[in-house]
Amino acid sequence: MVTIRKFERNKFLSKFESSEQLKCSLFSFQGIKTPIYYMGSQSLVDNTAVWGLSKIPEEEQSLLDALLLSQWEERMWKGRFRYDVTTSEIKVISGRGKFLAQLNEGWNMDYLPKAEDNKICQQIDPFIFHCMNHDEELLFCVASSEKANSEIIPEATVPNGAILIIINASPAEYGHVFLVPWGSNRIYQFDVVSLEMMLRVSVETNNPSFHLFYDSSSPAASHLYFQACYFPDHLPVELMPVDTFFADGRTGTHISTVMDYPINALLFECTYNIKMMVEVMSETCSYLQEKNIPYSILISDCGKKTFLFLQTLGTSCKLSAWECSGYFLFRSRSEFDQVTERAMRKHLSAVSLDDEGFQTVKQLCFSIASKLAD
Numbered sequence: 001m002v003t004i005r006k007f008e009r010n011k012f013l014s015k016f017e018s019s020e021q022l023k024c025s026l027f028s029f030q031g032i033k034t035p036i037y038y039m040g041s042q043s044l045v046d047n048t049a050v051w052g053l054s055k056i057p058e059e060e061q062s063l064l065d066a067l068l069l070s071q072w073e074e075r076m077w078k079g080r081f082r083y084d085v086t087t088s089e090i091k092v093i094s095g096r097g098k099f100l101a102q103l104n105e106g107w108n109m110d111y112l113p114k115a116e117d118n119k120i121c122q123q124i125d126p127f128i129f130h131c132m133n134h135d136e137e138l139l140f141c142v143a144s145s146e147k148a149n150s151e152i153i154p155e156a157t158v159p160n161g162a163i164l165i166i167i168n169a170s171p172a173e174y175g176h177v178f179l180v181p182w183g184s185n186r187i188y189q190f191d192v193v194s195l196e197m198m199l200r201v202s203v204e205t206n207n208p209s210f211h212l213f214y215d216s217s218s219p220a221a222s223h224l225y226f227q228a229c230y231f232p233d234h235l236p237v238e239l240m241p242v243d244t245f246f247a248d249g250r251t252g253t254h255i256s257t258v259m260d261y262p263i264n265a266l267l268f269e270c271t272y273n274i275k276m277m278v279e280v281m282s283e284t285c286s287y288l289q290e291k292n293i294p295y296s297i298l299i300s301d302c303g304k305k306t307f308l309f310l311q312t313l314g315t316s317c318k319l320s321a322w323e324c325s326g327y328f329l330f331r332s333r334s335e336f337d338q339v340t341e342r343a344m345r346k347h348l349s350a351v352s353l354d355d356e357g358f359q360t361v362k363q364l365c366f367s368i369a370s371k372l373a374d
Helices: 012-016 020-028 063-077 126-131 192-205 275-290 333-338 341-349 355-373
Strands: 033-039 089-092 100-103 138-144 151-157 163-167 174-181 210-215 226-230 242-248 253-258 265-270 295-300 305-310 327-330
Touching (some): 033 063, 265 355, 305 355
C-alpha cells in the first residue's frame, strides 16, 4: 500500500469554538491540509479515450485504491467508527436471487442530518457541516489535474472543485465513504459532470470490489453526494441476465434491461468510449428529476457497468442503492434469521416503477442513444 504522511489538523475545530458564525469558516478549508489524489488530464469522455485503466494490471493495486484503504483503515484502528463492520454477520438468503443479508445492530439509517437540524450557517450545507464536525473524518480529496498522469500529493490545501472523501461513521460495509463534490462551482443535482467524475474514480480505483452508489431521494438532497463500499463478492443484481435493446459498436455502448429482477432496472455498459453512455444517462436522469421519479445508481466492475434502478413516487418507502442491488441490512437478530427471498422480492417490487413508466424510460434511452450514435 502507499504510505501517506500524516497531515496536521488536530484540534482544528477549536479555532472556531468562540462563535457559531466563525464555525462556518471551517468549511472554507483555509489552512486545512490533506492528501490530494490528482487524476490525470485525459478525460474519459474524450472521443479518443480508450476505456479503462489499461496501464494497471488487474492484480496490481492502484494508487487511488491504496490511498483510500490506507486512510480508511487508519481511522478504523483509531476508533473513528461507531462499530467494527468487519465483525458483522453476512449470509446469502436462500433462493434463486441469492440476495445478501447483513446483521448490523449498530447500523443507523439516520446517519445524515436533516436540513432543518442545523441553521448555524445558511450558506453551508447541513451534510458537509455534519460530516466535518469531527476531526479526521476527511480522509483525502480527489481533483482533476493538468498533468497527463495521476499522482498523490501527501499534504496540500483542498483545491476548488475537489471531491471530498469522508468516512461514514456508521459503515454499511468495509471502506464505506461519502464522496462529496466541493467548491465554489459545486453542484446540487446529478449531471454529466458528476457522473463522469464518479466513473473516473471507479476506473482509477481499479478494484472490482469497489462499488459506487447514488440515491436521488437521499436525506441530504440539498447537496449532491455519492457513497462507496467494498464488497467481497458481486452484488445479486450484477449476476442477473440482461436483455440488450441498444448496442453501438463504434463506442462499445450497450443498454439493457435487467431480467427476472423485482425492481425495474437498466444496465449501461461501455467497453471503449463512455461519452455517449454518460450523455444518455445524464439526459435520462434529468428526465426522471423533472418527473419526480426517484432513482438509484450502482457503478461497478471498475466503471464498466452502471445500473439504474427506477422507483415509484407513490410510496413513502425509498430504498437505498445497495438495497436495490440486493444487499440488505438488519438491526434485529430475529429479522435477520427469519428473512426470506419472497419477503425481499416483495420489498423491492413494492417500490419499483410500474411497467408502463419503465417502458417510457426505455424508449427515451433508446431515442437519446440513437440520436447520439448518428
